[in-house]
Amino acid sequence: MHEQHSPLIRLAKRDAMPRGQVWAIRGASFVAAFLISALIFLLMGHSPVEAYGTMISGSLGKPTAIRQTVRIAVPLLGTALAIAPCFKMRFWNIGAEGQITAGAVGASYFALFWADKLPGPALLVVMALAGAICGGLWGLVPAFFKAKWGTNETLFTLMMNYIMIGVVKWLQGGPWEGRPGSQIIPQFDSAAVLPKVLGVHCGWIIVLIMTVAMFIYMKYTKQGYEIAVIGESENTARYAGMNVGRIIMRTMFLSGAMAGLVGFIVASGADNTLHSGVAAGVGFTAITVAWLAQLNPFAMIAISMLLGVLEKGADTLQTRLEVPASISDIITGIFLFCMLGCEFFINYRLILRGGHKEVAKQ
Known part of the structure; x- marks a missing residue:
């Protein structure tokens, strides 16, 4: 007989999750995206509140902005x-x-x-x-x-x-x-x-x-x-x-x-x-x-x-706050990454190896 260690981290397919839990995970992903993006704005020397306000007003603040967002x-x-x-x-x-x-x-x-x-x-x-x-x-x-x-x-x-x-x-x-x-x-x-x-x-x-x-x-x-x-x-x-x-x-x-x-x-x-x-x-x-x-x-x-709101809002950041285009793309990418990541945790769960060891027969 020999001792066989289980992997440090394993993935397992989840069973159907309650709807409330699913939306809780999705909500948490949005919060995470906002916080990470806010940190980037702070590092760039801009107020996150001002930056997010600029994105929203630039994409939904005026009829012309709404039309451009719809076109996207x-x-x-x-x-x-x-x-x-x-x-x-x-x-x-x-x-x-x-x-x-x-x-x-x-x-x-x-x-x-x-x-x-x-x-x-x-x-x-x-x-x-x-x-x-x-x-x-x-x-x-x-x-x-x-x-x-x-x-x-x-x-x-x-x-x-x-x-x-x-x-x-x-x-x-x-x-x-x-x-x-x-x-x-x-x-x-x-x-x-x-x-x-x-x-x-x-x-x-x-x-x-x-x-x-x-x-x-x-x-x-x-x-x-x-x-x-x-x-x-x-x-x-x-x-x-x-x-x-x-x-x-x-x-x-x-x-x-x-x-x-x-x-x-x-x-x-x-x-x-x-x-x-x-x-x-x-x-x-x-x-x-x-x-x-x-x-x-x-x-x-x-x-x-x-x-569409993210893309139009990111464009507005460049013109109003003179944020580099690369930063605008990073912000959009962070939101997409978090949105996709939440779907991963909805469908799969991580299992960490415990203190026990699995024993297998030769």
Whole structure:
């Protein structure tokens, strides 16, 4: 016989926690984020109260600030909705950046070359459809390879981001370049620009409709049920007679189409042109939104707005308090880290080694 020491720290999956305890952990994570950020403000020589007040007033203090915060939240919410069915299926779509960009390219083609051939409303509809189709087809490529040959979707979708960004850079300096040598694509005609509702482009209405549609799709449709089953066990899905490969491709086309629609919204509603940074990192930040919301479409609304407040507030810190941009990014990162960390402690518990030793037979 010999003595076997247990690990110093072990992780164990928690059983379902009471709702009150879950929200207590989440509340504690916010408190921790505020305290850590306050310490950084103090080290920079700024009052934490003044800094937080500046962030809140800069993001929610005036109607113009609220509109800008909503504009930040719209693509975050739309992209989080897009990747939710893939993640539910445990297909790790890290390619939303490329799918957004592909959708923006499809929409921009009609904005640049069809503005004088179609009336305004019809042009916007065609742009939206083109964005959705291009984004869907771009998302379908890694899904086909996954279904056919079992390739790694994480690396595949990630690499496709850079391919599509490269395509846009080529368009900027080549076929779609405006003034020679500028490497800038011209601004869209007014007919190709999304109209404003309550001071913000109507993309916010589109993503709210997408939220309701995604909730119904995931919870009450046969396709949503199939996605959930595959996420639990592909073998179970095959045993039940489901065509797993076809469902993967269908779901990824839907995901890419929704991301492509976000690309249309950003290009037509926010930027009014196409450029290589049209996705602006939204595809990666939306992963955080989806996970924090536990893939709940309605919870994504609140989390997208929260991140919008943080980003707009951090920008205000730079202009009003002359806080370096790096510090603003650190503050945002601290909040994201604490928010994600709380979900870890909700799902897992740490077990410290006690004073006893486990005895194992040889």
